Amino acid sequence: MILRRFLLALVLACMTTVVLADSYEASISSARLGDTRQLVSLLNRGIDPNTIDEQGNSLLLLAAREGHLRTVQAILQYRPNVLHRNLAGDSALMLATLGGHRDVVDELLDAGAELNHDGWTPLIYAAFQGHLDLVEKFIERGADVHALAPNESNALMFAARNGHIQVVRRLLQTDIDLYHQNDRGFTAETWALSSGNTDIARLIEQERERRRPIRLEIN
Structure with a gap:
């Protein structure tokens, strides 16, 4: 038994x-x-x-x-x-962003998905892929434009390298660092130049000039 x-x-x-x-x-x-x-x-x-x-x-x-x-x-x-x-x-939000699944991104944001954390971020993925509307959405929701990927590159640098000029224009409206260098020594401007994106490099150069403090000469 x-x-x-x-x-x-x-x-x-x-x-x-x-x-x-x-x-x-x-x-x-x-x-x-x-x-x-x-x-x-x-x-x-x-x-x-x-x-x-x-x-x-x-x-x-x-x-x-x-x-x-x-x-x-x-x-x-x-x-x-x-x-x-x-x-x-x-994260789920990062993968939805990478694929450009905008409706899914909205659902995840409403559910409390995280925008700012260590490593790659949704904003960096959006900039990398050239998803301007998602870049705009994330910035409006408080994404940290100074966040860095593991190779020390920021969102502007990836957009500049990959030729996403509209994303570059939007990021230049923030206070993102134009002089930051990644682990290969590239800035956003020099990475754009090395990738043949001279129009983007020129935009960044113009923004650097605009931000440069005006020096008043006293006679």
């Missing part, structure tokens, strides 16, 4: 493990593919909304990265950690 009970418990434990493993894989796949109905069903059955894959991507990160707005909205109903960052240091 005791042996029979032990074997029954062992079988049930194995079945439970298989079910949990299947549910885990299904939740990851549903978030990535935007299968909102299946994911909600799994969440209602007890799957943790903060479930992560091997790279540290949560369900929210996976859905945000792919731009699945309805799936993101559904996950947010279960109060996941919107500040979670994967092993590469990316």
Whole structure:
């Protein structure tokens, strides 16, 4: 009798493990593919909304990265950690920004996603990709224009290197540092020049001249 009970418990434990493993894989796949109905069903059955894959991507990160707005909205109903960052240091907001998924960005901002933190930031990603509207949105919401990526480059430097002149124009309206050098010794102006973006380099030079204090000569 005791042996029979032990074997029954062992079988049930194995079945439970298989079910949990299947549910885990299904939740990851549903978030990535935007299968909102299946994911909600799994969440209602007890799957943790903060479930992560091997790279540290949560369900929210996976859905945000792919731009699945309805799936993101559904996950947010279960109060996941919107500040979670994967092993590469990316948050859901950062990945949505990188992909230019504007509706998802709005949802995440309204849910309390973080704009300012160490490492890459949403503003830097927006500038890197040339998403002017997102750069504007983040600045209006208090993004730190002085934030630096791991290579010590700021948002202006990436926009200048990548040729995003409208983003450069917008960033030049802030008090962003025009003289800052990254770990390769580039400033925004010299990085623009090295990339062949002479029009951008000229804009930055003009802004440097404009900011230079006027010296009054006393006769």
